[in-house]
Amino acid sequence: MAPHESFIPTINNGHIDVQELGKANSTSIPQRFIRDHIPTPTTFLSFSNDIPVVDLSTLCKGSGGEFNYEISKLVSSCQEWGFFQVVNHGIDLNMIESMENVTMEFFNLPLEEKQKYSMAPGGIQGYGQAFVFSDDQKLDWCNMFALAVIPDFMRQADLWPTRPAKFSETLEEYSKQVRILCQKLLSFIAISLGLNANTFEEMFGESVQATRMNYYPPCPKPELVMGLSPHSDGSALTVLQQRKGSPVGLQILKDGDTWVPVQPIPEALVINIGDTIEVLTNGKYKSVEHRAVADKEMDRLSIVTFYAPSYDIELGPMKEFINENNPCKYKRYNHGEYSHHYVTNKLQGKKTLEFAKI
Numbered sequence: 175m176a177p178h179e180s181f182i183p184t185i186n187n188g189h190i191d192v193q194e195l196g197k198a199n200s201t202s203i204p205q206r207f208i209r210d211h212i213p214t215p216t217t218f219l220s221f222s223n224d225i226p227v228v229d230l231s232t233l234c235k236g237s238g239g240e241f242n243y244e245i246s247k248l249v250s251s252c253q254e255w256g257f258f259q260v261v262n263h264g265i266d267l268n269m270i271e272s273m274e275n276v277t278m279e280f281f282n283l284p285l286e287e288k289q290k291y292s293m294a295p296g297g298i299q300g301y302g303q304a305f306v307f308s309d310d311q312k313l314d315w316c317n318m319f320a321l322a323v324i325p326d327f328m329r330q331a332d333l334w335p336t337r338p339a340k341f342s343e344t345l346e347e348y349s350k351q352v353r354i355l356c357q358k359l360l361s362f363i364a365i366s367l368g369l370n371a372n373t374f375e376e377m378f379g380e381s382v383q384a385t386r387m388n389y390y391p392p393c394p395k396p397e398l399v400m401g402l403s404p405h406s407d408g409s410a411l412t413v414l415q416q417r418k419g420s421p422v423g424l425q426i427l428k429d430g431d432t433w434v435p436v437q438p439i440p441e442a443l444v445i446n447i448g449d450t451i452e453v454l455t456n457g458k459y460k461s462v463e464h465r466a467v468a469d470k471e472m473d474r475l476s477i478v479t480f481y482a483p484s485y486d487i488e489l490g491p492m493k494e495f496i497n498e499n500n501p502c503k504y505k506r507y508n509h510g511e512y513s514h515h516y517v518t519n520k521l522q523g524k525k526t527l528e529f530a531k532i
């Protein structure tokens with residue numbers, strides 16, 4: 175370790191806490207964060223605003239011209255982007271704000287307090303940095319706090335913080351509302367694919383739901399680091415909320431070659447297709463690679479909910495999506511096995527999905 179790096183604050187599992195790093199007020203970035211290859215330059219294109227916006231209240235009408243138009247937008251979002259923003263999503267805006275507030279209060283606690291909820295080495299729940307498996311792996315410029323919410327047996331009650339006092343009940347209530355949103359969205363996604371509305375809900379059993387809160391402090395040299403490494407999500411569907419006033423941070427890999435920043439729309443939530451839907455639709459709807467970048471001046475908070483099938487469910491491409499022109503691309507596998515594979519490998523683009531390829 176270089177002498178100037180001796181102050182680096184490490185947390186229980188040996189990772190570096192980026193918030194503590196910021197408090198040290200140094201402009202030098204520890205080597206563990208500096209990427210060998212500067213990530214593909216981002217093209218700030220004017221079409222960045224074209225990430226489709228879907229109005230859930232129109233979809234909830236259930237039929238008619240406006241409904242059909244909204245469904246067609248859902249089709250193009252899922253086929254061409256793997257991402258969309260949803261407005262009129264039905265989640266109480268006060269609840270969204272409360273969730274942001276308790277999460278920020280948590281991240282702003284002294285490190286000793288947060289360390290009561292430390293992520294175990296190689297673990298994914300708790301406070302720390304997930305997906306780090308070796309001492310030479312590059313680290314992301316991000317502190318994470320992740321908790322499984324449903325089903326009960328996946329919950330690690332000892333990791334649910336007692337400070338701030340309202341954290342647990344807020345996450346609980348927020349999760350109920352997000353769950354309903356996921357169920358509605360999956361039913362419209364099914365309709366957009368020409369399937370029965372309840373197809374996915376019937377298939378998934380008691381769906382797994384987990385929330386990861388990502389806090390990105392400002393970085394003196396954001397061009398040298400990654401906020402969150404490129405990856406696709408191992409879920410069926412992901413719901414991402416960004417704190418009001420956060421800088422643009424999320425970027426998605428459009429058509430495999432252009433990083434497009436997602437401009438937050440006030441009060442909208444960002445939705446993306448996860449690996450499960452890609453497999454079930456035999457690649458018709460794709461889980462698109464995405465990443466987060468850090469900002470020089472501003473911090474950023476995202477609250478991300480992953481919704482996925484029960485771990486005992488077997489998955490594979492549905493027969494509706496296999497034909498002569500579209501031969502079956504993925505094997506059948508147990509979703510719990512896939513999840514295990516996902517969380518025991520570092521984030522590396524869409525590499526995890528190779529597990530499921532034929």
Ligand code: OGA
Pocket residue numbers: 386388402407423424464465466476478
């Ligand atoms: C994630 C994710 C992006 C962000 O947590 O899976 O993609 O902007 N987060 O925090």
Ligand code: NI
Pocket residue numbers: 405406407412464
């Ligand atoms: Ni993601």
